[in-house]
Amino acid sequence: MNETMAETETALLGDDMVVRARTDPQALGSLYDRYYDKVFRYCLHRLFVTDVAADVTSSVFMSVATHIGRFEGTTEADFRNWLYAISTRQADAWIRSTRRRGELLKAAAMSGRLKVAGESQSEPEHNAEWPELHRAIARLKPKHQALITLRFFEDVPYEQIAHILHGKPASLRVMTVRVLKKLRRLLGQSRPGRAGDANV
Amino acid sequence: MFDSDEDFERMTRNLKIDREPPPGHRQELRRQMLAAFAEAQADQGDSSPAGRWRVRLKGIATMRNWKIRVAAAVLVAGLIGAGVYCLTGTQSVAFADVVRAILDTSTVTYKVTAAGKINGKEVPKQEFDAAYMAPDRERLASKESIMVFDSAKGKYLTLLPKSKLAMIMTATNKPKDIQSKNTFEELRKRLERIQSGQKENVVSLGKKTIGGRAAVGYRLTEGVWPLTIWADAETKLPLVMDIELKLSDGGDVTTSMTDFAWGVQLNKDLFSLEVPNGYTLQESKIDMSNPTEKDLIEMLRTWSSYMDGALPPKVDMSAYFDFMKPLGKAMGESMAKKMVKSGKVKAPEPTSQEVAAIQEPIVKVMRGIKFVMNLAPACDWQYVGKGVKLNAADTSIAWYRPEKSETYRVIYADLTVKDMPLDQLPKKPQEQTR
Numbered sequence: 001m002n003e004t005m006a007e008t009e010t011a012l013l014g015d016d017m018v019v020r021a022r023t024d025p026q027a028l029g030s031l032y033d034r035y036y037d038k039v040f041r042y043c044l045h046r047l048f049v050t051d052v053a054a055d056v057t058s059s060v061f062m063s064v065a066t067h068i069g070r071f072e073g074t075t076e077a078d079f080r081n082w083l084y085a086i087s088t089r090q091a092d093a094w095i096r097s098t099r100r101r102g103e104l105l106k107a108a109a110m111s112g113r114l115k116v117a118g119e120s121q122s123e124p125e126h127n128a129e130w131p132e133l134h135r136a137i138a139r140l141k142p143k144h145q146a147l148i149t150l151r152f153f154e155d156v157p158y159e160q161i162a163h164i165l166h167g168k169p170a171s172l173r174v175m176t177v178r179v180l181k182k183l184r185r186l187l188g189q190s191r192p193g194r195a196g197d198a199n200v
Numbered sequence: 201m202f203d204s205d206e207d208f209e210r211m212t213r214n215l216k217i218d219r220e221p222p223p224g225h226r227q228e229l230r231r232q233m234l235a236a237f238a239e240a241q242a243d244q245g246d247s248s249p250a251g252r253w254r255v256r257l258k259g260i261a262t263m264r265n266w267k268i269r270v271a272a273a274v275l276v277a278g279l280i281g282a283g284v285y286c287l288t289g290t291q292s293v294a295f296a297d298v299v300r301a302i303l304d305t306s307t308v309t310y311k312v313t314a315a316g317k318i319n320g321k322e323v324p325k326q327e328f329d330a331a332y333m334a335p336d337r338e339r340l341a342s343k344e345s346i347m348v349f350d351s352a353k354g355k356y357l358t359l360l361p362k363s364k365l366a367m368i369m370t371a372t373n374k375p376k377d378i379q380s381k382n383t384f385e386e387l388r389k390r391l392e393r394i395q396s397g398q399k400e401n402v403v404s405l406g407k408k409t410i411g412g413r414a415a416v417g418y419r420l421t422e423g424v425w426p427l428t429i430w431a432d433a434e435t436k437l438p439l440v441m442d443i444e445l446k447l448s449d450g451g452d453v454t455t456s457m458t459d460f461a462w463g464v465q466l467n468k469d470l471f472s473l474e475v476p477n478g479y480t481l482q483e484s485k486i487d488m489s490n491p492t493e494k495d496l497i498e499m500l501r502t503w504s505s506y507m508d509g510a511l512p513p514k515v516d517m518s519a520y521f522d523f524m525k526p527l528g529k530a531m532g533e534s535m536a537k538k539m540v541k542s543g544k545v546k547a548p549e550p551t552s553q554e555v556a557a558i559q560e561p562i563v564k565v566m567r568g569i570k571f572v573m574n575l576a577p578a579c580d581w582q583y584v585g586k587g588v589k590l591n592a593a594d595t596s597i598a599w600y601r602p603e604k605s606e607t608y609r610v611i612y613a614d615l616t617v618k619d620m621p622l623d624q625l626p627k628k629p630q631e632q633t634r
Contacts, residue, residue: 023241023325025234025313026410026440026458032230033412040221050218054225061229065236130215152212180208 014076021079022069031079032061038154039087045153046091046145048134059090081163084150088164092142136186144179151176230411234459238311238327239343295402295418298429299391301436301462306334308384310460316445316453323453330457332384337471348471351385354488357473366479373489384457387441390420390427405430410439437462445517453517486563491571493602497615499568500597502561504590506530511597511613513586515572523565527558575600580608584626588613596626 014034020027039060044053063086073079137145146165150156158169165172202208308331315325328340336351346359354371405417405428414433420426430440441457475481496515503512503519506526512519575581578601585597592613599610599620607619610626 023315025237025311028237029230029234029411032233036221036226036229037219040225041219044217044219050220050222054222057221057225058229058232061233062236065233066240068237069240129211130217133211133215152209176205180202180205183208184202 018076018079035083042087042154043091045149056090056094060087084164088146095142136183139186148179297436298431302391305462307464307466308332308460308462309464310457313456331466331470333466333471336385338384339470350473355473364479366475367482369484369486371488372485373487415439491567495567496571498564501615502564509590511585511588511590515569515583520565520569599625
């Protein structure tokens with residue numbers, strides 16, 4: 001019971017913060033502190049390269065700073081959805097506008113010339129799956145990439161993803177099944193010795 | 201490989217991914233974001249007195265320079281009221297640490313945000329990037345102007361980069377006992393007085409987290425302008441300082457200082473009073489002497505001359521803010537006439553005389569208010585001029601007892617003043633205001 005009350009109180013505080021953040025830099029700063037990690041992580045999962053994820057995270061929060069004065073949401077959930085929607089748009093834009101550069105970056109990352117997420121020096125042997133999986137995800141449509149990342153990497157419920165990607169939860173569930181099937185196929189193709197390998 | 205949703209979920213959960221952002225990215229982005237936010241807010245409108253005039257004068261697009269000039273004039277007028285801090289309190293060891301940390305630092309940069317409610321209406325925020333260099337220099341920069349205060353020299357420089365205009369105001373008649381005239385310096389003096397053992401009243405506010413830092417809070421409850429300090433529990437240096445100005449109409453204006461960078465290296469040129477090449481210079485003088493009863497009378501006369509003869513409902517900062525409305529309107533009309541006369545869409549540059557003409561009534565009103573603010577409680581100031589017109593017959597509007605005086609000074613609606621013993625004073629109304 002107390003836990004529930006504490007959660008309710010935290011949620012109300014968050015809501016209040018969102019309303020105040022339209023005009024109050026302190027409240028905006030607090031929201032930033034609360035969501036920086038989430039946004040960076042989402043961008044990293046979408047874009048793979050740490051520095052690129054940091055750049056896109058910067059674009060996301062600069063956009064928030066410019067537009068929050070006109071943000072009409074009143075709850076922290078509204079803000080979270082808005083933030084993920086901006087992040088998704090920015091990540092998609094980066095992928096679209098720098099497709100060729102993105103390919104180069106990924107190739108460079110794969111060849112070890114760049115530091116990428118997953119390249120922990122102490123445990124390199126455990127990370128082989130992540131670059132391979134990311135290469136496969138990167139071959140999906142941007143919307144599908146966002147869906148998979150939000151659902152499986154960020155643990156966002158379908159109801160919330162529906163707000164972020166402007167869809168219906170049921171349709172997104174069906175779409176997920178289809179996308180996972182495709183992903184399985186892509187992963188199969190990307191196994192060493194198979195055609196189409198690493199040509200992401 | 202995975203066979204189902206659950207498998208895939210398990211797979212993603214078990215991935216070893218280094219999710220650390222680049223070093224320093226989080227802090228740098230936070231700074232950039234808040235700077236961008238401040239800019240966006242400024243673009244959406246401010247409402248310092250100049251900002252509120254902007255709304256009133258909407259449609260006269262070429263008023264920009266005037267508004268800024270008036271803002272500068274208002275700021276200087278505000279300075280007249282700056283020397284009113286007085287403080288008492290008790291000192292805990294921890295608070296002493298905070299004071300020491302502030303006094304030990306000779307440079308600091310910070311952000312100033314002023315906002316509040318006046319006459320029941322929200323006043324939108326006004327923000328400045330500020331820098332202070334001990335002992336007596338302060339700089340305030342906004343998108344439109346740069347202001348440098350050098351208290352030792354008694355000079356205040358305002359630069360308007362877009363119109364290449366520089367204004368220097370020189371303080372005259374400054375009393376020897378009031379040396380400092382910039383906000384941060386006053387704050388330090390106030391804290392210095394506490395450190396030197398002056399009787400004080402500091403209330404601990406406990407702890408909280410600000411921007412991820414553990415902070416301890418203190419509130420200085422006495423004095424004309426209460427001050428709240430939230431200091432970093434580790435470094436003892438303030439993270440947030442709020443100076444509150446309570447108005448008698450129930451409104452208040454809070455000036456918040458945030459985003460402090462203590463002990464930073466600052467170039468002295470930032471505080472230079474030299475006018476850059478290419479700027480047109482306009483100079484004026486401002487009387488910084490202690491205001492007297494004569495200033496109060498002049499304030500009442502000036503205020504009513506812009507208010508169809510009505511006397512102010514109160515003699516405090518709300519009267520000052522009320523005064524800005526008709527002054528802004530008069531200024532707008534004057535500029536509109538000038539534009540029509542010149543046949544140009546863009547208003548001609550105001551002359552030094554025109555700038556002084558704007559500044560003069562503001563200074564008069566502010567000095568009168570400061571006279572009342574400076575009166576000690578023992579002076580028993582009473583004001584009953586609300587709803588009274590200037591020159592109303594046989595109507596007393598205020599009275600007070602000067603220090604060391606046996607009798608009261610009674611001020612009438614025709615602005616004459618008479619000495620009167622306590623037992624002959626007018627009856628006090630139910631509602632008394634400052």
